[in-house]
Amino acid sequence: MESNNISHGEGFILDAGPFYHGTKADLQIGDLLTAGHRSNYRPEIVMNHIYFTALVNGAGLAAALAAGEGRERVYLVEPTGSFENDPNVTDKKFPGNPTRSYRSQAPVKIVGEVTDWVRLTPEELKMWRERLARISADSGAQIIN
Template sequence: MFNDTPSGKGPFYHGTKAELQIGDLLTPGGSSNYQAGLKMNHIYFTALINGAGLAASLAKSDGPERVYIVEPTGTFENDPNVTDKKFPGNPTRSYRSESPLKIVGEVKDWKKTADEEVQKWREKLDSNKGEIIN
């Protein structure tokens, strides 16, 4: 059974290639980076800077990778796409919310994922036949 009680506290991060400003809100409803044609009902974030960096690397855009510090504006839950479905507990410290995330800063000194590792993740995601819990 999925445990939706968040297992951690911030700070929280969101990785993207979008250029955003402090005070901007990230909202659900965007296209999935992991499944073509899927509109997301949640906005995703993590408490791990490098996890957000990997998400930025995998984002569908040609822009530079960015990691933003975010604050949830409403309730959130553990991300069921990785929590208990793929990893017991929440070791990835991944979360999602139906409420917006507010941009409160940008991290400039995070460790970028090596190109070879990003390619391995892309291949893994391309071959993944699992369904996204939206």
């Protein structure tokens, strides 16, 4: 299997993408997504990073679980600065980065919208919401911000 990781002059690029961000917000090409918004999973927490993934279905899951009443949307995004593995789903909790999930303190720019991803069934969405509610109720569960 070919790796999507590439090296680049001064350092190492984690993943060459493409990258996706899932939300219910109605956004436009050229808009910048920035840190400083409330977490979809723990609304009492204001996030220090913007999160994205190289897996379109992962972004679709995030869109399904996102706060708000809008329709689920998956945007094709480009990081505008450096980014790192998302510690909420990588080495701190799972070995490596199987979800190809990342975060950045720099904005990500919307460059397109994707309409073709695997959507959750109502039963799957209910299961995910119940799972997140259990995690949120666990006082030991923390978002690494």
